[in-house]
Amino acid sequence: MNRSDTKHSIFGWLSFLYRPALLLLLSGIAASCQSAAQQEAIKQEREQLKQENEQLKASLAEKELRLEQMTGRMQTLEGFPADRMQYFTSVDSIEFGRYTRAYDENKDEKDDGVIVYLIPKDKFHDVIKASGDVTVELWDLEAGENNRLINRWEFPLAELSNYWLSGPLTYHYKFQLPWPPSYTPHPANLTLKLTFQDAFTGRRFDIQKLLPVR
Numbered sequence: 001m002n003r004s005d006t007k008h009s010i011f012g013w014l015s016f017l018y019r020p021a022l023l024l025l026l027s028g029i030a031a032s033c034q035s036a037a038q039q040e041a042i043k044q045e046r047e048q049l050k051q052e053n054e055q056l057k058a059s060l061a062e063k064e065l066r067l068e069q070m071t072g073r074m075q076t077l078e079g080f081p082a083d084r085m086q087y088f089t090s091v092d093s094i095e096f097g098r099y100t101r102a103y104d105e106n107k108d109e110k111d112d113g114v115i116v117y118l119i120p121k122d123k124f125h126d127v128i129k130a131s132g133d134v135t136v137e138l139w140d141l142e143a144g145e146n147n148r149l150i151n152r153w154e155f156p157l158a159e160l161s162n163y164w165l166s167g168p169l170t171y172h173y174k175f176q177l178p179w180p181p182s183y184t185p186h187p188a189n190l191t192l193k194l195t196f197q198d199a200f201t202g203r204r205f206d207i208q209k210l211l212p213v214r
Contacts, residue, residue, distance in 0.1 A: 135154050
């Protein structure tokens with residue numbers, strides 16, 4: 001056997017002897033990479049769960065605050081003579097103001113949003129500045145099933161007075177609502193829905209209106 005054959009033979013034996021160790025090393029590297037990927041996935045999942053938990057805490061705190069406010073109002077009303085309650089002014093109906101419409105702010109013949117006028121009335125059909133929670137929804141009922149709700153705006157009790165306007169022949173709440181960034185307007189008849197929940201009685205009122213949009 002010459003020197004070259006001897007050299008190849010030695011390398012062959014070395015390769016045979018160290019092959020299990022090499023395979024074990026490669027397996028360890030693969031396991032390490034897989035473990036790092038799993039750790040990153042677990043980390044991301046924990047972060048997502050943490051964010052969801054914070055959102056749930058905030059939502060629960062808001063509901064507890066509303067419940068506390070309602071409880072306080074109920075305790076006040078329970079101590080008030082029932083025969084005098086009928087003389088308190090409260091909301092009996094709501095309606096849209098006549099100028100509720102889509103608006104074109106930059107005069108390019110394409111609407112940029114909607115202006116909503118809300119008029120609360122008592123049982124004598126007089127306009128009153130009632131307090132409560134307002135929710136406005138805008139729907140395109142001709143769109144696909146998952147794209148019908150264009151946007152939803154909420155105006156809580158604590159903020160509602162900021163939208164009240166009063167003056168000569170003017171007594172209403174006014175909300176100017178631009179399109180959301182994800183919405184591209186197109187000629188259609190949109191459905192405007194408004195919900196008002198009276199802070200005093202807790203009664204809920206719903207009204208709807210069709211709005212032509214360019």
